[in-house]
Amino acid sequence: MTEVCVPDLGDFADVPVIEIHVAPGDVVYNEDPLVTLESDKAAMDVPSPAAGTVRELRVKVGDLVSRGSPILVLDTEGAAVEPPPLTDQQEPATQTDSTVPDGTVASGFEGVHASPGVRRLARELGLELNGLAGTGPKGRITKEDVIGAVRGPGNGAAAPTAAATGAGIPEVPAQDFSKFGPVEVKPLTRIQRLSGPALHRSWLNVPHVTHDDEADITDLDAYRKELDAEAKAEGYRVTLLAFLMKASVSALREYPKFNSSLTPEKDALIYKGYYHLGVAVDTPEGLVVPVIRDVDRKGVRELSRELGAVSARAREGKLTPADLQGASFTISSLGGIGGTSFTPIVNAPEVAILGVVRSKLAPVWNGAAFVPRLMLPLSLSYDHRVIDGALAARFARYLCHALEDIRRLVL
DSSP states (O other), X not given: OEEEEOOOOTTOOSEEEEEEOOOTTOEEOTTOEEEEEEOSSOEEEEEOSXXXXXXXXXXXXXXXXXXXXXXXXXXXXXXXXOOXXXXXTOOOOOTTOOOOTXXXXXXXXXXXXXXXXXXXXXXXXXXXXXXXXXXXXXXXXXXXXXXXXXXXXXXXXXXXXXXXXXXXXXXOOOOOGGGTSOOOOOOOOHHHHHHHHHHHHHHHHSOEEEEEEEEEOHHHHHHHHHHHHHHHTTTOOOOHHHHHHHHHHHHHHHSGGGGEEEOTTSSSEEEOSOOOEEEOEEETTEEEOOEEOOGGGOOHHHHHHHHHXXXXXXXXXXXXXXXXXXXSEEEEEOTTTOOSOOOOOOOTTSSEEEEEOOOEEEEEEOSSSEEEEEEXXXXXXXXXXXXXXXXXXXXXXXXXXXXXXXXXXXX
């Protein structure tokens, strides 16, 4: 018998169990997911360390676990049992789901007759299966039952979970869109389900103000292109983001209030003596914000290599919880896409975030004539409880000056 415990989660502790994929008697194989844990930054599956039979569960949905917490007892001895053949009414278990032998669901949906795929769809749509009538054999809940409940009333749909609503804010009335034409329900990705409530919480709790400015990066971009040409031969790229990170650290040092957070009591500020910057990365599953640590101690070349590696891991879905925590300031760059400005949402408990869009050539008066210069629009959103408009304007101007004179940046 082997006791399977929670592996290293980084600095996270007391992480809730949100889903259990197995039950006593289930046969699992190496790397099969056993349970899903959810921090405030990401969800993660705990995989089976070996093939075997589940003998005893040590957790239930809602339990808080940390590194070393027991999950279950796994019998790794004896011959492995092949899963029973599927009937026409059953759906194959996904890599992250499992049912008990009689077809009922594992802990968390007691008394509900539904397959793993249906349970996952219900979670993603914020539906409670306990109040949903099944139309399948022996009352089994099908995907059509779940989709029908979402499309309109009269199908046994329960109210959305608390996480999907804004407390105290009236909900948008539900509509049956199928009355107007064909519809298709596509669940949100896991990243969207996690980041959505966090963004909603920040938008509701933080009084946002956005200040726009622009920097003349003509000289900086010429120098960046020189470094990039050298970097290509070594297998990495030098982008503007690395310079933005160095300039941001310079501005954070000059205006340390931007590198702070409110205390839980909201009556004092916590000033941070480190410069860990979150960098928003677009992935096929949605936006993630890995954290680059100690930016003040790294040069543009080192940051460029690290950004390339982190971005690749993000797109491959290989970021760990430790990669997503600890930021004191965030940069969200849409420079590769376009735009003229936008309002990035402060990543609370941070107090500011820098948004960047694509640079553009513009005529600039130099005192004698208009000359073409490469201008970079910047959008600085901030928590107005901590930062006032004048301070935001000074921070943005300082940041622009740092980008306009590369001698200000320590490479």
